[in-house]
Amino acid sequence: xxxxxxxxxxxxxxxxxxxxILTMRGGMTSHAAVVARGMGKCCVSGAGxxxxxxxxxxxxxxxxxxxxxxxxxxxxxxxxxxNGQVPTTEPELGGDFGAIMNLASKYTKxxxxxxxxxxxxxxxARHFGAQGIGLCRTEHMFFEGDRIKAVREMxxxxxxxxxxxxxxxxxxMQRGDFEGIFEAMDGYGVTIRxxxxxxxxxxxxxxxxxxxxxxxxxxxxxxxxxxVDSLEEFNPMLGHRGCRLGITYPEITEMQxxxxxxAALAVKARGIDVHPEIMIxxxxxxxxxxxxxxxxxxxxxxVFEETGQSVPYxxxxxxxxxxxxxxxxxxxxxxxxxxFGTNDLTQMTFGFSRDDAxxxxxFYKEHGIIKTDPFEVLDQEGxxxxxxMGVEKGRATKPELKVGICGEHGGEPSSVKFxxxxxxxxVSCSPYRVPIARVAAAQAAIEE
Numbered sequence: 348x349x350x351x352x353x354x355x356x357x358x359x360x361x362x363x364x365x366x367x368i369l370t371m372r373g374g375m376t377s378h379a380a381v382v383a384r385g386m387g388k389c390c391v392s393g394a395g396x397x398x399x400x401x402x403x404x405x406x407x408x409x410x411x412x413x414x415x416x417x418x419x420x421x422x423x424x425x426x427x428x429x430n431g432q433v434p435t436t437e438p439e440l441g442g443d444f445g446a447i448m449n450l451a452s453k454y455t456k457x458x459x460x461x462x463x464x465x466x467x468x469x470x471x472a473r474h475f476g477a478q479g480i481g482l483c484r485t486e487h488m489f490f491e492g493d494r495i496k497a498v499r500e501m502x503x504x505x506x507x508x509x510x511x512x513x514x515x516x517x518x519x520m521q522r523g524d525f526e527g528i529f530e531a532m533d534g535y536g537v538t539i540r541x542x543x544x545x546x547x548x549x550x551x552x553x554x555x556x557x558x559x560x561x562x563x564x565x566x567x568x569x570x571x572x573x574x575v576d577s578l579e580e581f582n583p584m585l586g587h588r589g590c591r592l593g594i595t596y597p598e599i600t601e602m603q604x605x606x607x608x609x610a611a612l613a614v615k616a617r618g619i620d621v622h623p624e625i626m627i628x629x630x631x632x633x634x635x636x637x638x639x640x641x642x643x644x645x646x647x648x649x650v651f652e653e654t655g656q657s658v659p660y661x662x663x664x665x666x667x668x669x670x671x672x673x674x675x676x677x678x679x680x681x682x683x684x685x686x687f688g689t690n691d692l693t694q695m696t697f698g699f700s701r702d703d704a705x706x707x708x709x710f711y712k713e714h715g716i717i718k719t720d721p722f723e724v725l726d727q728e729g730x731x732x733x734x735x736m737g738v739e740k741g742r743a744t745k746p747e748l749k750v751g752i753c754g755e756h757g758g759e760p761s762s763v764k765f766x767x768x769x770x771x772x773x774v775s776c777s778p779y780r781v782p783i784a785r786v787a788a789a790q791a792a793i794e795e
Contacts, residue, residue: 348419350406352399353702354379356548359490362386367421369406369428371397374705375722376690376755382487384755384777385468389423393705397428448476448782451789457767459784460536460775462753464488466527472778476785479535480528481686481775482626482753485603486544488524489517495549499560502546503574507598514602521603525610529621538624538686538753538775540665541603541639542592545583550575584694589629590639597642604646611658612650624661626686631668633677640681665753667691672733675740679748685741686775687734689754689762693721696730722755725762738769751775760787767791 349365351358353372362368362382366389370379373392383390397408404415408428413419420433460481461472465488469480489498494517501513529537551557552575554568561568580586593600604625611623627639640662651657662681666672667688675685694701699708701722711717725731734752741748751773756762758780766774767788776784 348421350397350399351379352401353377354382356486356490356544359487362388367423368392369394369397369419369421371395371399373702374708375720376693376701381690381755381777384779385462385464387471387779389421391421391423391426391428394426394428395706444782448785451785452476454789454792455785456792457763457771457788458773459781459788460538460751460773461778461781462757462775463528463778465524466531468778469528469531472781473531475778475781477778477781479622479773480532480537481751481757481773483528483537483539484543485521485539486542488521489549494520496560496563498549499551500564501599502550502578503560503564503566503571510596511598514598518602518606521606522610522613525607526614529610529614529623530619534620536622536624538626538663538684539607540626540628541590542599543589543628545578545580545586545588546592547575547578547580547583550578584691584700590627590635591629593627593639593642594635600639600642601646604643605650608647608650608658608660609654611660612654612656615658616656621658623658624663624684627662627664628688629668629691630664630666630678631670632674633680636664636678636681661749663749666734666737667695669695669733672737672740675737676744679741679744682741682745682748684749684751685737686750687737687752687754689725689730689734689752689756690722692733692754693726693730696733697721697726724759725756725765727765731765735769738771758784760790763787764791764794768795
């Protein structure tokens with residue numbers, strides 16, 4: 348079990364080898380919950396009563412102190428943590444499951460895609476019947492192997508030239524990942540989101556790691572510390588991230604676009620039917636999406652000219668900032684598709700931090716302030732109104748606009764039905780939630 352106060356992308360290696368994840372902070376859409384769900388791992392997040400001591404490598408809960416190596420067991424459905432080792436069994440997908448999935452395929456009109464960041468996840472989701480990828484988070488690829496060093500070199504570089512040197516190291520790595528994902532989704536659309544999180548999540552915060560980076564880059568430890576400190580933000584989720592990174596550092600968007608297009612051309616040459624869709628995150632205005640779309644289209648044109656080959660691709664955006672829904676008619680002038688990122692859209696609409704809100708949302712539910720956690724079940728009255736507005740305004744400008752949802756609500760039945768009623772082309776969810784999303788989509792079609 349990996350036990351943390353909260354997880355960040357830097358914990359991905361530990362999460363990959365752990366059988367379960369337990370965090371003190373967080374909720375349904377926290378980093379730990381989202382990543383664990385995608386990996387198909389058991390996770391209990393927001394266990395506020397536990398106390399984690401990194402220095403002593405202990406966790407205190409239920410009046411007992413557990414040390415590294417002690418046994419605990421998790422129930423991801425109820426949130427319970429058990430003392431000792433509880434026997435477990437692997438679930439089997441028998442005949443009834445297959446029969447229900449066949450019925451779902453017969454009736455559904457709304458496609459179900461998956462949120463997948465690796466070829467392994469994509470294959471698992473396709474096994475469950477996913478018809479494409481609605482969200483591939485490129486930043487999760489940066490923590491595999493030695494890639495994080497190149498990412499940190501890029502972030503800590505003092506000028507554009509230094510960033511481009513580091514990005515050149517990342518290019519073949521990203522290209523290889525995308526090839527594997529395109530192969531796994533042969534014949535289906537693959538939506539790849541450009542770099543989204545704040546840069547501070549990637550930099551080394553421990554002095555020992557900072558020393559290593561300083562030595563490798565040939566700069567002083569003080570220079571590394573100063574750069575790391577300069578990236579710190581009071582509210583990073585509303586800070587320098589998403590399209591704001593691509594606008595200020597267009598070379599990042601150039602590298603990722605080149606990796607996507609070159610990968611698409613490579614798999615197309617091997618006879619694979621590839622449909623790349625490049626998604627620009629955190630857009631809130633027409634000029635933001637126009638800026639990044641120009642960088643993408645110019646880069647793709649260069650690749651086509653260099654190779655003498657071409658492949659159709661789409662450029663779209665994630666609607667996760669309330670303003671984007673309000674001016675969706677303008678954004679649709681540039682976007683080929685919309686994908687509603689309802690995790691952030693819920694966070695910004697309610698003004699609830701999705702990592703801190705679990706502290707009081709339980710009290711809210713018990714005292715009738717809210718019926719359900721809005722990060723678990725889409726708030727159709729408020730957030731849903733913005734989603735509806737975004738769909739209608741977007742299609743008023745571009746009737747053929749492809750629309751989907753890629754927040755965690757894409758795997759929650761009532762939310763899936765809401766999306767189907769709005770006429771969305773697809774919903775996208777974590778691989779292991781694909782079956783229930785398919786059933787909900789079929790039920791929505793029958794109820795209609």
